[in-house]
Amino acid sequence: MIRVDSWGIGGSVVDAGHGGRAWLGQSRGGAVDLPSFELANRLVGNGEAAAGLETSGGLRLTVDVPMMVALTGATAVVEVVHGPPVGWGVPVVLPAGAQLRIGRLLDGARCYLAVRGGVSGRDDELTVGADPGSPAASHPAARAPLAHSIRVWPGPRRDWFETDAWALLTSSSFEVAATSRVGVRLSGPALRRVRHGELPSEGLTEGAIQVPPDGMPMIMLADHPTTGGYPVIAVVHRDDLAAAAQAAVGTRLSFRVARS
Numbered sequence: 001m002i003r004v005d006s007w008g009i010g011g012s013v014v015d016a017g018h019g020g021r022a023w024l025g026q027s028r029g030g031a032v033d034l035p036s037f038e039l040a041n042r043l044v045g046n047g048e049a050a051a052g053l054e055t056s057g058g059l060r061l062t063v064d065v066p067m068m069v070a071l072t073g074a075t076a077v078v079e080v081v082h083g084p085p086v087g088w089g090v091p092v093v094l095p096a097g098a099q100l101r102i103g104r105l106l107d108g109a110r111c112y113l114a115v116r117g118g119v120s121g122r123d124d125e126l127t128v129g130a131d132p133g134s135p136a137a138s139h140p141a142a143r144a145p146l147a148h149s150i151r152v153w154p155g156p157r158r159d160w161f162e163t164d165a166w167a168l169l170t171s172s173s174f175e176v177a178a179t180s181r182v183g184v185r186l187s188g189p190a191l192r193r194v195r196h197g198e199l200p201s202e203g204l205t206e207g208a209i210q211v212p213p214d215g216m217p218m219i220m221l222a223d224h225p226t227t228g229g230y231p232v233i234a235v236v237h238r239d240d241l242a243a244a245a246q247a248a249v250g251t252r253l254s255f256r257v258a259r260s
Helices: 034-043 165-169 238-245
Strands: 002-006 012-014 052-055 059-063 067-081 092-094 099-115 125-128 149-154 173-179 183-187 208-210 218-220 232-236 252-257
Touching: 034 052, 034 067, 034 099, 034 238, 052 059, 149 238, 165 232, 232 238
Parallel strands: 149 252
Antiparallel strands: 002 059, 002 125, 012 052, 052 099, 059 099, 067 092, 067 099, 149 232, 173 183, 173 252, 183 218, 208 218, 208 232
């Protein structure tokens, strides 16, 4: 059993999400930074989709039996009381009674904590699942630097924008003004429209870059609405979604045209 003493900022139990349900009005959901979530699970020997914890800082929990954990995603100030230190990308066994505290994030926007066996429950007490029987990682994971250049494909509504809007998007720098599980709001040069009427709501996908009337782009993430009425000028390359997911407020992002 795990007792959650504080959920902190955005703390929740997450899994890998459920793709292919947009036609039912359901976005993927699950871990926003899926590669980091899957890595944490591999480190402790879980299947990649085993449920774990996502936090943007402030998570505190206490374990009542020895259990193996691994931390990935953003780096953070991490403290363990009555147990060994927990570093990034290293499976560690916490003894019974240990308290793990994930504090302020040092870079990135989200941390992932995997527990060997996975977890279930969404209140203040979580149950740990059966041991998977597979070996945990024998070496620490290498952490790649956070990417600030994101590949994009042309979106379906480029004709709603001035002719230089695409070049402006792919040659300028934008600052992250806000981030949530729904999406990332950017601030920078305005992408001006040539069409100002209402666009009937149409399907959205994870990574779609919508542009509201103020011209400031928004990147859709795991909990995005399945339909939207703002024109989509571009779509983030699937392999770069994690970079958007880990872009903290104040981060500067640039976009480049995807080639493959």
